[in-house]
Amino acid sequence: MAKLLAQGAEAKIFKDNNSIIKERFSKEYRLEHLDHALRQFRTRREAKVLGKLADINFPAPHLQNFSDKRMSIVMDFVPGEKLKDVLLRGDECGRFAQEMGEKIGKLHAENIIHGDLTTSNLILHEQTKELNFIDFGLSSFSDKIEDKAVDLFLLERSLQSTHYDKPEMFEKIVESYRESSPQAAEVLERLQAVQKRGRNKAKE
Ligand SMILES: Nc1ncnc2c1ncn2[C@@H]1O[C@H](COP(=O)(O)OP(=O)(O)O)[C@@H](O)[C@H]1O
Ligand SMILES: [Mg+2]
The missing domain is CATH 3.30.200.20 (Phosphorylase Kinase; domain 1)
Structure with missing residues (x-):
């Protein structure tokens, strides 16, 4: 049943x-x-x-x-805990941030935009201890720098609200994303423009 x-x-x-x-x-x-x-x-x-x-x-x-x-x-079924719960329990985020950056980089290198990157949509696999990505209903295929930058920006927003006690987490994700593909630097440059837009919007 x-x-x-x-x-x-x-x-x-x-x-x-x-x-x-x-x-x-x-x-x-x-x-x-x-x-x-x-x-x-x-x-x-x-x-x-x-x-x-x-x-x-x-x-x-x-x-x-x-x-x-x-x-x-x-x-x-992916056995394991949501990364959100692992982190809220107080686990160190460094290792996971590194892995997230690397794997998001791999997705983007394949021109897959997740569309809803949050720590609720990541499961720490009980056996392999690897982060598994779920919830691809809002995803898309795109080779656009802008779409990849926005994917990262939405993740940053989500981390700010769910894991505000770990402000270093997004920086670590970015660091490891940067190493993930030749296009990453360009995406991260665009991310700064997206962040700026986001801040200006908040002031309106
Ligand atoms: N393949 C899966 N293996 C294990 N748990 C899953 C799986 N898919 C979904 N879940 C669980 O169900 C929850 C909701 O699924 P999700 O696909 O994220 O839908 P929603 O759009 O409602 O967030 C997840 O946060 C997770 O706890
Ligand atoms: Mg979900």
């Missing part, structure tokens, strides 16, 4: 043996055909990206199957 593990803003997550079923439910306040199109798009996108990640051996749940009628994705 499948057991409800989590219910987010967009989807219900069920666990059935070693599988996870992610089912996107309809949102009453959205126009019906729009809601359908959006759920279908995100389901397909998440499935497509998970397939691509398996091809390049990136640590993420393996896709088993999906249905854009039932709006569901079946993938492997």
